[in-house]
Amino acid sequence: MNFKHPHPFYILIRMVKFIKDGILPIAILAISALAKYGASNKNFVIGAAVIIVLIGIIYSLLQWKNYCYSINDEYMLVKHGIVKKVERKLYISRIQTMDTSQPFYLVPFKVVLLQLDAAGGSKDTEISLHVSTKEASNIKELLLRDKKPDENELEKTNLNYKASFGDLILMAVTSKSIFWGFIIVSTIYDKINDWIPKSMKKSLDSAGEQGINKVMAMGVIKGAVLIIAVIVIIAMILSIVGTIFRYGNFTVIREKNNFKIFYGLLDKKEFTIPIKRIQSVSFKQGLLRKALGLVSINIESIGYGKDKGESTMLFPIMQNDRLNAFLEDMYPEIKIQYTLEQCPKASVKGYIIRMIIIPLIIFIGLTVLLKYGWISLLFLPLFIYLGIRSHKLSGIAITEKYLIMKSCFITLNTSIISKKSVQSITKAQNPIQVKNHLVDINAVIQSETMTKSYKIKGLSGGVYERVMYWLLEAENYNI
């Protein structure tokens, strides 16, 4: 068998890791050595540092040298380890996902991190390799050899959707991170007085004085509005820049059996997601996005739980009226008709209570603690409205192959869950719900680390039995 080593850049990565992992014990060692021999003995300290760095280099070199991989018709073999030799065989038929990612520091070296994952089994990535861009595509080609022919036929008809610049700006402006940006900017604004050196502050103050005078002239309220406006604009710009760097060039390609997704200007990411591994598709709409008719599409697939969900984005943002065409082109499997069964009237109380309970506690606290705190109680109707809204939007539907669960707290989340991915369903009832024949339904899907589930509260009593029969009937149907 013909073995290859990872890209030499791997040595550097190992070294950085060696230093990162070792920094604490080394520091402790250094401090104790200094305490013993005194700081005067400089040669000793320098000598020790050189030795440590040398060990790091040799260790990293050995790790690289012992790390090798090889591919044959049946499987990919990876060997690594210096003292404890590890051999891992990953059968090609078992490979489920092949991802490459390229953090910004790898871009100039044309190195990518290739990650191969098999279904089920351990939670970690089965194989991860640093290889050159060219080698990565070579490996992919080798591993996909068998599947190649039928993909070739479709090569020309492959459809793709790209997120435009405008889409990304829209995404940034309507995203929740704007809120965090707002908080961060205003905290920085607060703290900046302590950080800036005095001399600089003076000149800044005199420059700002005129501005402040103008603000003061406008009166306190206008001034406050102006400051808030400035903060909002800065937060927005930060959010836009962040979004563009993170999701710039977002492209999704539909192949016959896969989705290919890539994005990122600095950290380049690329994902291949087999259609049959997709468990559910979610359409998410926050309050603002709902009002503007925007929707973001996420997919939940097996083996993608560890990347904090960002890898599961199928398309960052889209106008509602484009959605049908998008699904038609990209994902006709889930373009289905259904009639939503909404929550019965009896559950509206529960929805309102769940929505107002925390604000109510805060408002009562404010009323007790502050002189004009009772004003906050005027916001209560808003939360009651949100409760009614969330009751109105929630619901469930069953089709032959999919379970559709539409739930809403603030963000409306419509999930289309494939029946084969539902692992179990749970019915939960609190004492009031028992009396009113209402149920909370919880559908658990496959996940690698934490339990991932979809929940709808306050559905009518018979829903659980219907979902249960649907789930079990599906089994018989398959046979």
Added chain:
Amino acid sequence: MTTEKLDKTSVKVWTISSIIGFIITLIIYMAYLFVIPYFKFKFIGTIIFIVILILTLIDIVVISKLKYKYWSYSILEDSINLNFGVLWKKSVTIPISRVQYVDTSQGILARKYNLMELTIHTAGGQHIIPSLSAERGEEVKSKITELIRKDDEKVEL
């Protein structure tokens, strides 16, 4: 539907473990009283402890019995169903085809009373049937294993 109950001894075991919990809380409370001069909110601390103690007492006297009363399970050809909850009721349906494997475990107390806990693993998490008699536990385990095997055969056909 053949609905089955847990083992009757479970009431006893749950009560005993609640009593142990009660004693531990009491000990912590004593320790708290001992260091109380160093705390600012003595009053709130005492109230919290009293609430906890009352809750554990209720647990000892009633909850164990009710928990037993409302716990039931059934193992059918195509699914496993669990029903439990005293005030907050819960029902779970697990299709046999989603069960990956089953294992059993025994705590110190359970071993003394010959009880067993059965854990059903799916790809999405696990579900527990507590307090089966050791014999019954093994029986249920092999029954489920048999059902899984049958189900696998069906799929292959």
